[in-house]
Amino acid sequence: MVSYRAAWRAAILCTLLAASPARAQEPVDVELILAVDVSLSMSPGELEIQRRGYAEALTHDTVIRAIQNGVHGRIALAYFEWAGALSQRVVVPWTLIGSAEDAKAVAERLTVNPSNSARRTSISAAMDFALDLFGESTFAGLRRVVDISGDGPNNEGRPVLLARERLLNAGVTINGLPLMTSSGYRSSYDVEDLDLYYKECVVGGPGSFTIPLNDWTQFPEAVRRKLVIELAGQPPERERRRAEIVKVQAKASYDCLIGEKIWENRMLRWQP
Numbered sequence: 001m002v003s004y005r006a007a008w009r010a011a012i013l014c015t016l017l018a019a020s021p022a023r024a025q026e027p028v029d030v031e032l033i034l035a036v037d038v039s040l041s042m043s044p045g046e047l048e049i050q051r052r053g054y055a056e057a058l059t060h061d062t063v064i065r066a067i068q069n070g071v072h073g074r075i076a077l078a079y080f081e082w083a084g085a086l087s088q089r090v091v092v093p094w095t096l097i098g099s100a101e102d103a104k105a106v107a108e109r110l111t112v113n114p115s116n117s118a119r120r121t122s123i124s125a126a127m128d129f130a131l132d133l134f135g136e137s138t139f140a141g142l143r144r145v146v147d148i149s150g151d152g153p154n155n156e157g158r159p160v161l162l163a164r165e166r167l168l169n170a171g172v173t174i175n176g177l178p179l180m181t182s183s184g185y186r187s188s189y190d191v192e193d194l195d196l197y198y199k200e201c202v203v204g205g206p207g208s209f210t211i212p213l214n215d216w217t218q219f220p221e222a223v224r225r226k227l228v229i230e231l232a233g234q235p236p237e238r239e240r241r242r243a244e245i246v247k248v249q250a251k252a253s254y255d256c257l258i259g260e261k262i263w264e265n266r267m268l269r270w271q272p
Contacts, residue, residue: 028096029070030231031141032077033130037150037179039083039121041190046181047115049216050149054079055107057223064100066231074098075231076139077106080129084120085157088129094137120156121259123148123202124163127174131167144170145230149177152190153197153259160201161256173205177226178212191258200254 036050057063058077067075079092092109096102130146146167154160167174176198191197195212203210209229213222255261 025138025140026076026096027072028074028076028139028141029067029072029143030075031094031134031137031139031144032075032230033133033146034077034079035126035130035146035148036079036081036115037083037121037148037152038081038087038115038117039150039152040117040119041121041151042117044114044117046179046216047117049219051110051115053220053223055110056220057227058097058103058110059100059107060224063224063227063231064103066228067097067103068099069232071142074102076137076141078133078137079106079110080126080133081115082122082126082129083118085122085125087118087120087122088126089116090133094133094139096139121150121152121154122157123150123154124160125157127160127163127167131170131172134170134172144172145175146172147175147177147226147230148198148202149179150198151179151181152194153201153262154256155259155262159257159260164202164204168204171205173208174203175208175226175230176203176210177222178210180212180214181216191262196254197256197258201256 034054036054038047038050042050067073075097076094077092077097078090078094080088080090082088091113092106095106097106126148127146130148134144157163164174178194178198180194195210198210198212211222211226213219
């Protein structure tokens, strides 16, 4: 038989639970993470172009229309910069964007402080960090997308395919912006076919794609086109004709450990 004291405690517990309901997540069309490479192979000028390019793209009329034409007419966005396995820095935490004013506020945050570069390139750690960021989101997106830009293959941390699989299993689409420019600091750790590396080893999920960048003058437009595709599902006809999109193949045939192997071979040569 249930005692009076036990019944009283149960009643108090039910009252507290009813008075403190779980906080509902705010619905948005897309939860989008922009993961931006700031490794030492990027020159200060390139880092500035990146920040400015994302700021200009987010406030462009085409991107604002793509946001407002969604089911909910708003998105949630987070922006972080990454380099080595322990180098990730959130520049813009999860922020709601539903208007030109919202986008302008995010753009202003991107132009306040300059980027800080760091050693090595760990795409896998950036992926793991992105998944943790999704776990901290207070939004409920119809889609979850992480947009990774970088100028080299993974050369630190765990294999990139393992990190990619973890994101894909969580229902996240991964898109890529391989930076195949020649104006920065070239090194023996670069790969000539970075677009193929991103296609086979980095991007994945429904509708995933890459847009290779061959010249920094193309960066603002490439980011804008990429955002439109990610937000609207597919680009307007004019954008579709201009976008050089590389769609993902069903099966990888590329050596996705090429970055790690290049680094290890280089280290062996330096050893006495």
